[in-house]
Amino acid sequence: GQQVMQIPQYQHVQEGEDFTTYCNSSTTLSNIQWYKQRPGGHPVFLIQLVKSGEVKKQKRLTFQFGEAKKNSSLHITATQTTDVGTYFCAVTKIMYSGGGADGLTFGKGTHLIIQP
Amino acid sequence: AAGVIQSPRHLIKEKRETATLKCYPIPRHDTVYWYQQGPGQDPQFLISFYEKMQSDKGSIPDRFSAQQFSDYHSELNMSSLELGDSALYFCASSLEGQGATQYFGPGTRLLVL
Numbered sequence: 001g002q003q004v005m006q007i008p009q010y011q012h013v014q015e016g017e018d019f020t021t022y023c024n025s026s027t028t029l030s031n032i033q034w035y036k037q038r039p040g041g042h043p044v045f046l047i048q049l050v051k052s053g054e055v056k057k058q059k060r061l062t063f064q065f066g067e068a069k070k071n072s073s074l075h076i077t078a079t080q081t082t083d084v085g086t087y088f089c090a091v092t093k094i095m096y097s098g099g100g101a102d103g104l105t106f107g108k109g110t111h112l113i114i115q116p
Numbered sequence: 117a118a119g120v121i122q123s124p125r126h127l128i129k130e131k132r133e134t135a136t137l138k139c140y141p142i143p144r145h146d147t148v149y150w151y152q153q154g155p156g157q158d159p160q161f162l163i164s165f166y167e168k169m170q171s172d173k174g175s176i177p178d179r180f181s182a183q184q185f186s187d188y189h190s191e192l193n194m195s196s197l198e199l200g201d202s203a204l205y206f207c208a209s210s211l212e213g214q215g216a217t218q219y220f221g222p223g224t225r226l227l228v229l
Binding site for chain 1 (some may be wrong): 162171210
């Protein structure tokens with residue numbers, strides 16, 4: 001099945017430092033999604049990337065999709081305590097049969113820990 | 117805005133008992149997904165329904181079954197519960213299935229003793 005490797009597993013940063021998490025696949029992805037899960041919370045959709053080389057920004061968050069559509073990254077500039085949580089990338093199957101609803105395969109997640 | 121509703125939010129069961137989890141999707145959403153998340157783990161896809169038909173199947177044990185009803189709500193039925201079934205169970209919903217953004221509910225925390 002579709003798999004995606006996510007690193008690092010944990011990232012400790014000082015408040016104000018930058019943070020980056022990476023996802024890599026051995027096969028070409030149709031799209032990649034990013035979710036954030038706060039401690040004790042549920043996954044919250046952040047963004048979906050579809051196009052090769054796509055870059056999207058949401059305030060201090062920058063999302064990139066590789067040219068070969070095999071990797072993606074999420075970069076947070078100047079982290080704040082509100083950024084604490086686990087960031088997951090997630091992918092669906094490559095084959096689109098038309099209609100229906102494929103489940104997401106999540107990366108293992110990167111736990112962002114911020115020290116004030 | 118209305119979100120996905122899950123009930124109950126917490127559930128404690130004994131081994132070999134049964135449990136039923138309910139999910140009410142965002143209004144007008146026609147697709148529901150079920151995920152299981154163990155402590156410190158990533159969510160694992162179990163099963164999905166699109167327009168009341170089973171659409172995709174993941175790592176759902178044979179002891180579990182699910183269905184989507186005419187009002188689009190869904191129920192996950194779990195039988196012969198095992199200690200390892202203790203986890204967070206999330207339901208997500210989307211509009212028009214494939215490729216659509218999935219919106220997750222708050223989850224049901226199941227503890228099997």
